[in-house]
Amino acid sequence: MLTEAEEVIHARAAVACEAATAAGLPGRFEAWREDGLLAVLATAPDLRFLRTISGITEQNLPRAVRLAEASCWDGDPPTLVLPEGLVPRGTGLVPAGVRPIATLPLTSAKSESDVDDSPDVEVFLRVLLDGYESGEAVKAFVAAEHADPRIRRSLLVEDGVPISAAALSSHGYGVLLGGSATPRAHRGKGAQARLLVHGLAVAAREGHRFAVATAVEGSPSLSNLRRIGARVQVRRAFRLG
Template sequence: MPDAADRSVQAAEMAVFERRSLSLGAAAAAGLPGRFECFRSGGLRASMATASHYGFLNIIEGLTHQTVELLSEVLKTFPEPDQVTIVAASPSQMLADQLLGEGYAPASVRPIAYQRLSTSIRVGGIGTDAWQVQEVSTRNDTTLFLDLLEVGYAATSEIRALIRAEHALPMVRGFIAFRNEEPLAVAAMSLHPTGAVLGGASTLPAARGRGAQTALLSHRVQLARTLGLPLVTATAAPGTPSIRNLAKLGFTIVERTGWCLNDASRA
């Protein structure tokens, strides 16, 4: 039987999968290039984006001793199986050895952070008192939020289109951080049965390092607690300021292992 930590990771992963499903659905509805799909198969959770711009969205999660036998069949549903990242939260050495023996190779880690809302949270921090956080509530707010989000991401036009499509969804709540009445940072949150996902955050370059994202994190976590959600979760690239901010606020960081088909398997 999974322990409390395992159950928390599973709940966090399920919430992130639900958020990714919203994102891919928004991309498809917006007419972005390629095919977008999220599906489940016997405990594995897969997301697919066929256009090369969105290759980072090709993910299979939920890999365990019980689901590894399904992996090869799920991979066959992808046009380019070698471009899929396979994620295991905490594989045993036996599972890792099995993957290596079946032609998979280690890939970069895929951190996920979570915090149970029954525990205390470290709020505030250096400079956060200077920030005022406001939730998006009007059409003008939405336009400002999306513009700030896009500017803060130094991304290609294709990625910016994906970001705007996802964060324009009414299910994704947006927040703007002001300093001296000037809007300088934004972040988003979506609510799911297993928890809240803190996804989508951006700070204008000139305002970085001043505590805006810490203020936005604290605000969203406190809101999720008020709403009675069991946990909050987020994903971020390893070694980034986002991961460090989450750790400072008491989130548990799980560096899930990544796997992919190796060169020999591709041949």
């Protein structure tokens, strides 16, 4: 399941990179495959967290290290994301945190009645970005990604007011859940969890087999995923020493 999940994440990253390029954001945005590896490049300094190599196994780990040393990274090498248990001995890699990945099998469930699945794009982005509370470069990237027509947008509406935003995209048998955010004024109401369950129900009805999401270790988003039964795998991140 981890391999399939990483494929879904990479497919969504490709959509985001294409959207950022089309929107004319500063820098280069690329997602590509190389020798079974999944690479993502973003040259803007504030988006360096996107610079990753995944799809790494014991067999292709040496190739992943060589790719991380390549000139395409302009001297700012990417993060290599390894599955739990794969120890990069003798590679010169040093630990750089964790990158959890959550997977959920999809089964039929009741969707929320208070969700707008066809919101105005500008309204959706306003709610989403208000909830993200990020820097300008990240907000511009998120806005470009979530304005793309391949992204499906939803808003949870309470008394006529949109209080939380969530999106998903379809990639073969899987869907990618993200991004999702609730403005500070509306937190503590379970809004994100309700949108999460709604998205899973919609994806299940459409015949998708599994859902994938990423979240920061210790975050409310990861807690919500665990609460509804997601299997969370804590992938280890490494960088060149």
